[in-house]
Amino acid sequence: MKFTPEHEAFRESVRKFVDKECAPYVDDWEREGIFPAHEIFKKAGALGILGVEYDPEYGGMGGDHLFAMIASEELGRMGCGGVPMAFGVQMMMATPSLHRYGSHELKQKYLAPAIAGEMVTSIAVTEPDAGSDVAALKTRAVRDGDDWVINGSKTFITSGTQSDWLCLLARTSDEGGYRGMSQIIVERDTPGLDVAKKLDKYGMRSSDTALLTFDDVRVPVSNTIGEVGRGFQQQMQQFVVERMFASYGKLNSMQGALDRTRDYLKDRVVNGKPLIANQYIAFKLSELSAQLELVRTHAYVMAEKFMNGEDTTRDATISKLQGARLAREIGDWCMQFHGGMGYMEDFWVARYVRDTRLGSIGGGSDETMLQVLSRIDGFTP
Missing domain, CATH: 1.10.540.10 (Acyl-CoA dehydrogenase/oxidase, N-terminal domain)
Known part of the structure; x- marks a missing residue:
C-alpha cells in the first residue's frame, strides 16, 4: 500500500x-x-x-x-x-x-x-422482526398520487434521535422476499414519524440509538433514491461499503488496545518482575499482534481492489467477520491481563470490551457473514 x-x-x-x-x-x-x-x-x-x-x-x-x-x-x-x-x-x-x-x-x-x-443522517433498515434477514422487512410505502404513504417501524437506528433525514428501505410493491423494495429519503420532522424510544445499549453508549415508528408518513415519490423496486440491490451494495468502513475502523482501535496493555504490563510489577516478563503473556500478545497484521494487510488489499473497480463483496465479508472476532479476542485478553483493574467501569478496557461486541452483530451478524461466504464459495447449494 x-x-x-x-x-x-x-x-x-x-x-x-x-x-x-x-x-x-x-x-x-x-x-x-x-x-x-x-x-x-x-x-x-x-x-x-x-x-x-x-x-x-x-x-x-x-x-x-x-x-x-x-x-x-x-x-x-x-x-x-x-x-x-x-x-x-x-x-x-x-x-x-x-x-x-x-x-x-x-x-x-x-x-x-x-x-x-x-x-x-441515519440508515433505517432493521426492524423489530427483521434484522440480518433484510428480505423479511415489513415497513411499507404505498403510493398515493405523488406521495409515498409509509407505515411500520425501524429499530437500532444510529443517530435516530437527532438525525435530520433517513435513508429508509421499505416495501413499495406486493412482491415478496428480495423484490419490490425501494430506498426513500424521509425527513425526521415529517408528521407521523416519531422516536418511540431511545434505546439503552450495552456498549457504543456515546451514540444515540432509537426505535422509530411510521404512521401514515407522507413523502414525495421524488424522494426515492434510484429506481423504484431496486432498493434491496442498492442496499446490498451499500452494506459492502459499510462493512469495509467497519473493518478499517477496527485496525487502530485494536492496535491501541494492544499498545496500552503492553505499556501497563511493563509497569505492573508482580513478584518482583514486570508482568510483561511472563513468557506466556508476551507470546499471547505477540500472537494477537501477528493476527492483527494479517487482518490489516487483508483490509489494505481490499481497499486497493475497490479502487481498481473490483467487486469486494467477499473481501468485505471476510474482513468484517475476522476483524470483529479478533477485536473481541483482543478485548478479552486485555481485560484478563489487566486483572481487576480491567473489570472496573471507569477503566478503558471495560468500554473497549463492550464496544467491540457489536462488531459480530451489527451490519450483518457473524452467522450472516458465514452464510454469504458459503454461497460465494459454493459450499451452500
Whole structure:
C-alpha cells in the first residue's frame, strides 16, 4: 500500500481533529448516552472528512478510496466505538446510495448538507422482526398520487434521535422476499414519524440509538433514491461499503488496545518482575499482534481492489467477520491481563470490551457473514 504526501497530510488532519475535538469529551458523551452530532459533524465537514470520496459538485473532496480508509482508521483512535460508528453512518452507510443513484435534486438537498455536516443522517433498515434477514422487512410505502404513504417501524437506528433525514428501505410493491423494495429519503420532522424510544445499549453508549415508528408518513415519490423496486440491490451494495468502513475502523482501535496493555504490563510489577516478563503473556500478545497484521494487510488489499473497480463483496465479508472476532479476542485478553483493574467501569478496557461486541452483530451478524461466504464459495447449494 503506497500512501502519497496528500494521504499523509489528510491523516494528520483527521488525527488532530480526533485528538482536539473528540477524544477529550468521550467520557462525558459516554455518560450522557449521546454526543453533539451537529456540532462535531460540522467541524468534520469543514475538514472534508465526511465526503472524502464524493463528487466536489456536492461538497466532496473527490479523493480516492484510501482517503476514506484513512479517515476510518484515524476515527478508530478516538477511545470509544459509538462516535466513530455514527461517523460511519454519515460517511459510508446512509449516503453511498444517494451519491451513486440519487437525482441531482436529491443530492443538492440532502447529500451536500450531509457532507458539510449541516445535516445528520441515519440508515433505517432493521426492524423489530427483521434484522440480518433484510428480505423479511415489513415497513411499507404505498403510493398515493405523488406521495409515498409509509407505515411500520425501524429499530437500532444510529443517530435516530437527532438525525435530520433517513435513508429508509421499505416495501413499495406486493412482491415478496428480495423484490419490490425501494430506498426513500424521509425527513425526521415529517408528521407521523416519531422516536418511540431511545434505546439503552450495552456498549457504543456515546451514540444515540432509537426505535422509530411510521404512521401514515407522507413523502414525495421524488424522494426515492434510484429506481423504484431496486432498493434491496442498492442496499446490498451499500452494506459492502459499510462493512469495509467497519473493518478499517477496527485496525487502530485494536492496535491501541494492544499498545496500552503492553505499556501497563511493563509497569505492573508482580513478584518482583514486570508482568510483561511472563513468557506466556508476551507470546499471547505477540500472537494477537501477528493476527492483527494479517487482518490489516487483508483490509489494505481490499481497499486497493475497490479502487481498481473490483467487486469486494467477499473481501468485505471476510474482513468484517475476522476483524470483529479478533477485536473481541483482543478485548478479552486485555481485560484478563489487566486483572481487576480491567473489570472496573471507569477503566478503558471495560468500554473497549463492550464496544467491540457489536462488531459480530451489527451490519450483518457473524452467522450472516458465514452464510454469504458459503454461497460465494459454493459450499451452500
